[in-house]
Amino acid sequence: MNLNLENGWQVLPIDGDTGTAYMGINKDERVFLKRNSSPFLAALSIEHIVPRLIWTKTMVSGDTLTAQEWMNGRCLAKDEMCSEEVTSLLYRVHHSELLKKMLLQIGGQIVTPYELLNRYFRGLDSDLRRHPLLKSVANQLRACQPKLERSNYEVCHGDLNHKNWLMSDSEKLYLVDWESAIIADPAMDISMLMCQYVPRNSWYQWLNQYAKGNLTEDLCERVEWYAKLYLLLNIKNSRMRGRFHEMNQDIVKLNEFSNKKLSNGKG
Incomplete structure (x- = not known):
């Protein structure tokens, strides 16, 4: 899916999700991308309940895209x-x-x-x-x-x-x-x-x-x-x-x- 990110970003869908979550890769940087997340995500990030919210963008399509810190784990x-x-x-x-x-x-x-x-x-x-x-x-x-x-x-x-x-x-x-x-x-x-x-x-x-x-x-x-x-x-x-x-x-x-x-x- 074309998420219209800046040049250099590679966007890969995450297996098992419903088409709303992706891994964004740009050189050595990785982020967790999601379409149309709830505004509630910002509060969860502030309270350190979820991985840190890095940015939120409104796409040309009207969808909202959020990027969170990528966490390797289990x-x-x-x-x-x-x-x-x-x-x-x-x-x-x-x-x-x-x-x-x-x-x-x-x-x-x-x-x-x-x-x-x-x-x-x-x-x-x-x-x-x-x-x-x-x-x-x-x-x-x-x-x-x-x-x-x-x-x-x-x-x-x-x-x-x-x-x-x-x-x-x-x-x-x-x-x-x-x-x-x-x-x-x-x-x-x-x-x-x-x-x-x-x-x-x-x-x-x-x-x-x-x-x-x-x-x-x-x-x-x-x-x-x-x-x-x-x-x-x-x-x-x-x-x-x-x-x-x-x-x-x-x-x-x-x-x-x-x-x-x-x-x-x-x-």
Whole structure:
């Protein structure tokens, strides 16, 4: 694709992307190029959450092109998601006034527990609707929704897959791919990560590490609520896609969560 850069630049598409990301090479310089990135990228760069933003240009086509510092590195492995580096970076995201201000300014979506529950019930398969465990858990969640004030909602990444965590060759950790960012209860982000990567018997320790030793019962309860909803949504999605093995695995996990409450590191 012709991005109309100055002479001397070679632009190569990045494999696996949707045609919006490229590597720009000019002599010994390399940059990560992306078309039509959100203005939110600038705030993420200032907070050192993503690699440094170098410049932004408006192309003849009307598209916006951004260039970020190119980072040689690797994605985190699944077993690295329990590390203190991960909890520390996620805590910074959830406590950044700049990120919250910027995302609100550009019309970032505010997502409540009620809206997430509606996503589960909307178009729910009749078999799942009648399933005793799923029905019981869903009704419990509906009857006891988190009461966190919206003023305490923060920026949530929304897709904390281990492949979105980039460790540079200089051992600097970044969190990338912010297309799913929303304003919500940070417990939503936390539960998504923990359900995927943190052993259940390590939840209390991971949460306490995230909270810098100031873990509250309220946060534990909110994480439990969002974790169960996350599993319900996964179960629904797996059923729709015909992934019945994954669906049954999450049903088993949901049953375990329902029978053993998170507390004192022995959740």
